[in-house]
Amino acid sequence: MADEPQGDVHRPSALDPEQLGFMCGIEVHQQLATGKLHSRESGELYDITIDTLPDDWPTFERRLRASRGEGGAVDVAARFESKRNRTFVYAQSPNAGLIELDEQPPLALDSDALDITLTVAALLSAKPVSLIQTMRKTVVDGSNTSGFQRTSLIATDGVLETDAGPVGVDVVCLEEDSARKLDTVDGPQGQQVIYNLDRLGLPLIEIATSPDVVSPDHAKTTAMALGRVLRRTRRVRRGLGSIRQDLNVSIGAGDRVEIKGCQDLNWIPTIIRLEMARQLHFYRLANELRADLGLPPLPPHRESDNAEIEAQVALAVAEHLPLSLHDVSSLFSSTASGMVADGLASGSSVMALPLTGLQGRLGTKTSDEDGAQLPRLGRELAGAAKLAGVKGIFHADELPAYGITADEVKAVRTHLKL
Incomplete structure (x- = not known):
């Protein structure tokens, strides 16, 4: 069985490719x-x-x-x-x-x-x-x-x-x-x-x-x-x-990711190290969330994945996070946020999704030893949302900000019964 992956995601340059199953x-x-x-x-x-x-x-x-x-x-x-x-x-x-x-x-x-x-x-x-x-x-x-x-x-x-x-x-x-x-x-x-x-x-x-x-x-x-x-x-x-x-x-604890369009050869080592740190970070975050729900952890290497266990985990996660969207546009009718106000004026809506248990884990803007932003779950979710045509998302860990006030954040949390 593979060893637990080691290394500090704050120091991508110090990650050991061999130990991580690179x-x-x-x-x-x-x-x-x-x-x-x-x-x-x-x-x-x-x-x-x-x-x-x-x-x-x-x-x-x-x-x-x-x-x-x-x-x-x-x-x-x-x-x-x-x-x-x-x-x-x-x-x-x-x-x-x-x-x-x-x-x-x-x-x-x-x-x-x-x-x-x-x-x-x-x-x-x-x-x-x-x-x-x-x-x-x-x-x-x-x-x-x-x-x-x-x-x-x-x-x-x-x-x-x-x-x-x-x-x-x-x-x-x-x-x-x-x-x-x-x-x-x-x-x-x-x-x-x-x-x-x-x-x-x-x-x-x-x-x-x-x-x-x-x-x-x-x-x-x-x-x-x-x-x-x-x-x-x-x-x-x-x-x-x-x-x-x-x-x-x-890496062994992650999945293959294709990084497209690298034209500067000097950037290749840095890009790869950042991706290694990203996969290591999300492996650890996944196991933290699983532990909170009393679910089995991910194995240290993807080749040890158990399809039956992962199916049970998927069912438990679906029950814990039902993914029910709520229209909270009315809570922002007098917002000072230019982005939100412009969107509402053009006919768009403000939709909210409760993510129970993820507060503090969606990520704040912190940097590694070289000044690059550390991996953030919120950024990953925003990328997926943009592919679906959503202009962008706000998450609780970065609010209040962007003109959105603490009172508006509190109103949304009350509406979602969080």
């Missing part, structure tokens, strides 16, 4: 210096913002709807996205044609892009697949007009040599890049997201490593080594935004 893999996405992958349009990128968008660029409006896939099931993320009531507007750049608008079937893979990808696979000693097939990954944020991203598996089972030892390369793929977001506008009919189609369809080579990274610093050197391999082809794009690292991080 696992990490890297995904690198590199733009190739060719034309677009499935059309013969150029790969030119235009220095355009929402304020400088040319008037002569046509725009098209779309809505994405969830539909059943080949397996007969509706993708969970697609179903969630369809409920967000968002409209997508696409600005057609000069290098965006019918294929980028999803009005024409895609052409075959660009031969130059395929050649570069096979070259990179050879440099990584990866084995090319016998048959290249283009697959579809569901994309639900509107960044692809078709609602999916075309991806082709090119090679598998490679290896990258690093100073700390070999790192396995699981897959080398060739895929298309997404459209660039220009703006998000809130309106009475929901959000409107505006995209520029100049980047949509640019070839990306994706390299995914095995979870062989042994430390946060090793993750940085691994990313640097992958970058050197890509640059050896002399056929990849350079500059900000041309390469992106995604980090898959977990």
Whole structure:
């Protein structure tokens, strides 16, 4: 059985990766210096913002709807996205044609892009697949007009040599890049997201490593080594935004979390250490809350989870926190909070959710040794709420604040019978 995880979340730099059961893999996405992958349009990128968008660029409006896939099931993320009531507007750049608008079937893979990808696979000693097939990954944020991203598996089972030892390369793929977001506008009919189609369809080579990274610093050197391999082809794009690292991080007491879009290699060790501290903090918080309810604690390692016990815990938590929302808008009819007053004036409501037993555990704004904010449950809940279209949440541990008075907080607590 795994040992209880040790370490102080106030000192992320002192956490011991080995003792915590640290696992990490890297995904690198590199733009190739060719034309677009499935059309013969150029790969030119235009220095355009929402304020400088040319008037002569046509725009098209779309809505994405969830539909059943080949397996007969509706993708969970697609179903969630369809409920967000968002409209997508696409600005057609000069290098965006019918294929980028999803009005024409895609052409075959660009031969130059395929050649570069096979070259990179050879440099990584990866084995090319016998048959290249283009697959579809569901994309639900509107960044692809078709609602999916075309991806082709090119090679598998490679290896990258690093100073700390070999790192396995699981897959080398060739895929298309997404459209660039220009703006998000809130309106009475929901959000409107505006995209520029100049980047949509640019070839990306994706390299995914095995979870062989042994430390946060090793993750940085691994990313640097992958970058050197890509640059050896002399056929990849350079500059900000041309390469992106995604980090898959977990400790034994946590779950795998994918941290997307890290572009500065120097930040990789810090980002990983902060994620280790976050997972350790929430493991301990979960066991504190379980102890309060007389429930079995989480085991020190996720591989020791017991499905039957966790099902019983879920039932007990559902009974303790029934998640019943209360409309408390009337309690804020004369509020001095600008955010709340503006929301009410626009027709929104103030909803309250009682979270019995969480007072003092939602978190206050305290920092670690390097000045970074410590993990807070309130921030995690706010992130989930924003995904559902909520602009933000206030929680009891940070109030009174933001113009909300102590009397208003007391009135809400009385209404909720807390």
